[in-house]
Amino acid sequence: MTSQPTARDRLLDAAEDLAAMQGVSVTPVDAILERARVSPATLYAHFGTKEGLITQALRRRLARWDTTWQECIEEAPTPEEKLLAVFTALSRHRHALTPSRWCVFLGVAAETPHPGRDLEDTLAADTRLLLHRLEELAATLVDTQQAPLLARRLVLIYTGVLGMILRGTDVDTATAEGRHIAGMTLHAAAGSTSSAP
Template identity: 65%
Template sequence: MTPQPSARERLLDAADDLAARQGMRATPVDEILGRAQVSPATLYAHFGNKDGLVVEALRRRLSRWEVTWQACVDEADTPEDKVLALFTALARHRSSHTPSRWCVFLGAAAETPSPGSELASTLADDTRLLVDRLESIAQEHLAGVPARVLAHRISLVYTGVLGMILRGSEVDPVIAEGRAIAALAIRSLADGAAPADT
């Protein structure tokens, strides 16, 4: 018999699932408690308050996303495919975890115009991972391509894909289109097109 997850894990699972489906701010604490089958005292003992739970759920989601992305990079065969593995990872992440309406981190940022320091730091970690990882992969695998410029361009494409998912586009086709546009960005820079300042 599989042991039941701990109360802490049930709270994180509930917060992650509900936030992905309907947003952090739209999810009342009572709904999280009911899904996790724990008391308010348990939430406060583990996380202090709802905001603490939200931050920890986001951090766990970011850690899982990083693992998925790295696995897709490792599996890619060509230098270009290693950069484009971002889009493979997006599709895989959505199929292996609760699919969100678009991006839980962008959603949290939109819902919280004045986040506390912990939430602000966690949201910044997500952005930093996106841009810095893309730059690092490009530097390692695409000699001669301006890695920082490419990272910013692909980040814009990726964010556009997430936005189109929110608008109701079919997920697989829009991810494929985003990958194709990102591939054009790689080839443009590889062919020596003058990069704009970023």
């Protein structure tokens, strides 16, 4: 017999689902409470504020993204495939969770010009994870001095993929195209490394 989700988990699920589907600023607390089937007192007891709830929902989503991405890296057979696995992970991650218009982290960042410290740190953690892991993987393929630049370029491509999803491109199509462009970017960087004196 499976256990029922706790009130805390129902609140996290409701906040994540509604933020993903329609955005944070247009989602009133009452809508989250109704979806989670809890009282205002329960929300405030667990999270303090709506922003506290959103912060914890994002942290949980980031942990799930991290796990999915690591699994895709482990499955990839070569260093190049491991670097490009970010696009495989993006497709897998989006199919596994509540469909979102694009990136929940970018959406919350756009809607929250003055986040509190915890939310600001959580939004920054998503960017740090992308840059640092891509840089580590890139360093196995190009000169270590070029790895940070290649990582930033791949994040730009990754963000472009998310933008195309927002514009209506199918997730699998967008990630496949992003992977192709990232592969060309990698080959260009590797070629400039090998031809350097």
